[in-house]
Amino acid sequence: MASFDIFFLSLRDPSKAGRLRFVQTLGHISDKTNDEIEDILGTGRGLLFERLSRERANAVVKALGNAGARLEIRPNQAPPAQDDVVATRECPRCGFIERADAEECSQCGLVFAKWEREQIRVMQREKRLEEAMAKALQVRQKWTERATEYVAKHPLSGEIPAPLQAKLSPQETVFMLVESEEGPLVLTSRRCLCRRGGFTFSVPWELMAGIDFGGGLLKKRGDFSRMQMNFHGPVPIGGGETAQKLMWQVGDLDATDRDTIMSWAYARKFPCGACGETELHFQFDGKKVHGRCMHCATDHEIDLEEALAIPILAD
Ligand SMILES: [Zn+2]
Ligand SMILES: [Zn+2]
Structure with a gap:
């Protein structure tokens, strides 16, 4: 294995500040004294290091290059020798x-x-996130198939309203449109996409605690009847408001549609990204919905559009 000699040629910035930077850097990465370094600068040229390994030569060139030195590197046929360059890291x-x-x-x-600790944390977080995503995508596939089957038997009752269409992802399947006095609802393989009071908002099925129709309080007004959505936690519904439940006066739905909506609303829960249990406690921090696992206390950020619970590792 050959080695490398490093020669000092000149400083790009020969001012006092430039010299100081070079002296400090060279003193930093080697055992050379300030006098020795001043000597090198005084004569203007000179052999700085002899027979460095490739790795050490690279480190020296990088450090001194950053400090403004022009250097020359010459290969040496002799093997690397002991040198006075201290072990370095970048x-x-x-x-x-x-x-x-x-x-x-x-x-x-x-x-x-x-x-380094931070790097480990980032890696752990990424690994958990990847695992949580992989699981979520498997589950998502199942629900996409279910939505596709449903819509094949029960074609959509009309056009998807433009403001809601614009929010849809190409990966989600719309299986039902619901008209209401408050605004339209688009039910997809991921979520309920709602338009109400001029706002569009998204409620993942995982946040639904249930959807009820009519019941004891049923008030019929023409073809409209009452539909109540219950959520597992506060859901932002636009304008800085959140709701724990929402009432809708919906257009006539047949029994199959109602059963389907009710079964979708009961069927899903976010699993904890760390322990896999499905008891998240949801809170709204003014910007985002969070879900804290009741078993292991891992916090999650809930992506309402993607319908994903993303685990956040505590410090
Ligand atoms: Zn640094
Ligand atoms: Zn957990």
Whole structure:
């Protein structure tokens, strides 16, 4: 294995500040004293390091290059030798070459151990997220098939209203349209997409605690009857409002439609992304719906459009 010699040529910035930067950096990554370094600068050229391994040569070139030095690298046929370059690492945030035993980056202040812990957390989070997504997609497939079967037997009763059509994802299947006095509802393999009071909002089936029709309080007005949606938690319905339940005066639905709506509304729950249990407690923080697992306390952000519960790892 060949080695590399590194020669100093000049400084790109020969001002006092430029010299200082070079002296500090070279002192930082080697055992050279300030006097030795001043010597090198005084003569203007010189062999800085001899017979470095490829890895050490790269680190030196990067560090001194960042510090404004013009260098020349010459291959040496002799094998790498002991040198006075200290073991270094590259700061993952700013790219500064730091001593390997340093606890933090002296350029940007990054604390390496903390950064490494953070990386592990990010990886764990990504892994959990991936697993949760894979599971959610499997379940989603099942419900897409169910929606497709239903709509094949019971074709849609009209056109999907334009403001709701615009919100639909190509991956979700619409299986029923419901007219109401308050506004139209589009039922899809993922969610109830609702338009009410000028707002469009999305309620994943997983947030539905049930949908009831009529019952004791049934008030008939022409062809309209009462439909009540009950949610597992507060659902944003536009204009900064949330609702725990919503009443709709819906157009006439046949018994099959009603049974279908009721069965969809009871059938699904978000699984916890960490432990798999399905008891999330939902809260609205003013911006987003969160779901905290009652078993392991993992918090989730609920994506209402995608109908996904995304686990958030605590610090
Ligand atoms: Zn740094
Ligand atoms: Zn859990």
